[in-house]
Amino acid sequence: MSSVLPGARTPEAATLAGKQEVGAKLRQARKARQLTLQQVAQRSGLAVSTVSKAERGRIALSYEKVLQLGRALDIDMTRLFMPTGTQLDPDESEHPVVVKDRFEDVQRYETDQYEYSVLCGAFPGKKMQPIIARINAREACDFSETIRHPGQEFVVVLSGRVRIVFENGETVELGRHETAYFDSGVGHVYVSLSRQPARVVSVCC
Numbered sequence: 001m002s003s004v005l006p007g008a009r010t011p012e013a014a015t016l017a018g019k020q021e022v023g024a025k026l027r028q029a030r031k032a033r034q035l036t037l038q039q040v041a042q043r044s045g046l047a048v049s050t051v052s053k054a055e056r057g058r059i060a061l062s063y064e065k066v067l068q069l070g071r072a073l074d075i076d077m078t079r080l081f082m083p084t085g086t087q088l089d090p091d092e093s094e095h096p097v098v099v100k101d102r103f104e105d106v107q108r109y110e111t112d113q114y115e116y117s118v119l120c121g122a123f124p125g126k127k128m129q130p131i132i133a134r135i136n137a138r139e140a141c142d143f144s145e146t147i148r149h150p151g152q153e154f155v156v157v158l159s160g161r162v163r164i165v166f167e168n169g170e171t172v173e174l175g176r177h178e179t180a181y182f183d184s185g186v187g188h189v190y191v192s193l194s195r196q197p198a199r200v201v202s203v204c205c
Contacts, residue, residue, distance in 0.1 A: 020057030022109065025080050027055040029073045043072035060111040063131075064147045078121035078129065081109050099123045103132050113137035114190070128205040132158075135192040135200065140165045146187030153184040153204050160198030163191050 030040055037055075041048040046068055053059045054069065061069070070077035099122045106117040116133035120126070137143065146167045155164070156179045163173045164180060167187030172180050182188070184204060192198040 018057065019054075019060050022061065022080050023055045023057035026051075026069060026073070029075050030055070033073060035073070040069070040072050044068040060109075062111060062147055063114075063116070064149050067149050076121075076124070076126060078118045078126060081107055081118045081121065095124060096122070106132075113142055128203050130201065130203045132199065132201050133190070135160070135162055135190045135198045137189065137191045139191060140189055142191070143189045146189055148187040149184050149204065151184050151205050152181065153202055154181045155179060155190075155200050155202040158199040158201060160192055160194035160196060162198045162200060163193055165189050165191065 030037075035043075037048050037051050040046075041051050044051065044065075046065060050059070050065070051069070054061055054065070066077045066080060070080070099120045101119045101121075103117070103119075106119060106121070108115055108117045110116075113136055114133050115136065116131050119130040119132060146165075148167075155174070157174045157176050159176055161173065161175045163171055164182070165171050165188065166182075172182075173193065174180055190198075190200070
């Protein structure tokens with residue numbers, strides 16, 4: 001029987017993925033594809049200044065912007081949040097049946113509003129993006145813009161209480177072990193309603 005391929009490091013090695021580390025991987029991927037900053041900006045729909053600041057570790061990227069850059073560079077955004085030394089372009093011929101992760105083991109990435117980890121990054125060619133997130137934001141006005149990305153999103157609350165605010169004015173409130181499924185192409189943000197930051201698992205596809 002095939003062994004389960006671990007998708008993460010040992011607990012003591014789990015770290016916070018810094019802006020500089022993620023930026024260095026973006027730069028590495030761009031240069032490997034012989035693309036200019038202007039070409040990546042055009043492909044991603046982001047400003048050249050945003051791409052440049054991201055590469056230099058000057059800004060923390062939202063999930064939406066990471067997806068846009070991943071599409072522009074033709075890489076799975078998961079690879080940007082895996083440990084330094086992880087191959088950005090994995091050998092697709094080595095296709096595991098299953099990978100395994102623990103919440104405590106995977107590398108984390110932090111923005112002002114969220115701290116999140118992309119799960120099971122070792123699985124190549126993922127068609128879904130499972131994420132565990134801590135929701136730090138308290139109000140929709142904590143965000144400079146809503147988050148939107150093509151596809152659909154499923155979320156389950158692990159602890160605390162959250163409100164999902166949509167750009168069309170709709171909202172939904174979820175408590176522990178409550179779930180929602182929505183069109184992620186509609187701009188949305190998560191805010192925590194509980195005393196402590198809420199924790200959720202979301203799956204984007």
